[in-house]
Amino acid sequence: MNKLLGMLTKKKDELPRFISVVLDQGLMSVITLLTTIILVRTYNQYDYAELVLLFSIALFVLGFQSAIISKPYAISLNDFSLNEDKGYFHFNLFLKFVFTFLLCFVFPLFYYFSFEKWNIKKFAFFLIYLIAHSSYFFVRETLLSERKTKQNLIYGLFCFIGLAVLLALIYFLKLREITFFLGAASFIYLAITVVYLVSEISKHTVVWKQYINYWNVNWKIGKWLLGGNFLFHLSSNIYPWFLLYLSTKDNIAVFAVLMSVAGLINPILTALSSYLLPIFVRTNDNFKKVRALTKRWQIVFGIMALALVIIGTVLGQNIISLLYGEKYNNLGLLIIYPFIYQAINIIFQPNKIALNAVKRTDVGFFILIPRSIIAVVLGYFLIKNYGLHGVFYTMIIENFIYQCIYYFIYRRIFA
Secondary structure, eight states: OHHHHHHHHTTTTTHHHHHHHHHHHHHHHHHHHHHHHHHHHSSSSSHHHHHHHHHHHHHHHHHHIIIIHHEEEEEEEGOOOHHHHHHHHHHHHHHHHHHHHHHHHHHHHHHHHHOSSOOHHHHHHHHHHHHHHHHHHHHHHHHTTTTTTTHHHHHHHHHHHHHHHHHHHHHHHHHHHHHHHHHHHHHHHHHHHHHHHHHHGSOOOOOOHHHHHHHHHHHHHHHHHHHHHHHHHHHHOOHHHHHHHHHOHHHHHHHHHHHHGGGGGGGHHHHHHHHHHHHTTTTTOOOOHHHHHHHHHHHHHHHHHHHHHHHHHHHHHHHHHHHHGGGGGGGGGHHHHHHHHHHHHHTTTTHHHHHHTTTOOOHHHHHHHHHHHHHHHHHHHHHHHHHHHHHHHHHHHHHHHHHHHHHHHHHHHTO
């Protein structure tokens, strides 16, 4: 821990950057919690379940975008000179526009298989939300990759204020139409995106001849991340869909509430990973230094995991009852399961960052194959027989096996 603090204070600009990231992600954790609370209390379980399915699709889209655009940019940016990185930025911006264009054609299939009734109004608002949400997070991940943490914090603060005002209006005025939330939230995300583009796009020149080289750089890293992302969502985000077809939409709402409480730490986890990746990349030519960094940060992540399990065990039901009301009382052991699942993710996070830093993104892809098979096969039978409990039995088992294999490979590579 002392070495970790020394690393942060050694350079004067490191500690302010670290604080900016933590503050920004703290705001995101708060607004994520408030969003869940307000929407759960305002909408009935059927409407909220539809939002859960939409948010699941949004995460799926965001994962694909991150795999082919944002993460390769973060990993490879350090390899380019000052002039080259400007062109590389412009290429990734162009790639983002192409990605959004393709999303408009693919989403109708998602909508057809995910929602019972075709509603053109809902479809339009759902699509606009996906575009806005992915655009805003493209901006965030780009800024974090470039270590512009102060600018990212400013945008995050405006987003926080905008969403907080929106949620207050929904709660106090009892606005029960989900399209109002989706439309207003999309406007906030898009407004920040436009401000960013106006301030940045004029600073970079188009170098069309280099686009093929830039694509090869992204694809070399991103193909494994892309395949891994698909398998990850197959293993991690398939559960609402299992509940949709094997159970009821009400159980989807309960599942979302449980995971939302345990997942409050997710924004911090994501931001720390984005913050640490460039630091690890700068030492990726020296495996000994990467191992040392991994050990230092494992202490921090281990403390976070332990604290999360303790909080979940002692205060989990009280927190849920306080935040979401009486309809989510008496959940029993279901309360503890998502905290255990999340703790497993947290403990092993530094190992993943280390492997990504040395461009071993193929590792995550290959070990996600058995994880996805376990999730689908085991999940089907456990959920069919045990319902919501079966979801968490499956999640804990497949996640523990996956993380142990990841750790074993990390030890072999960095031996």
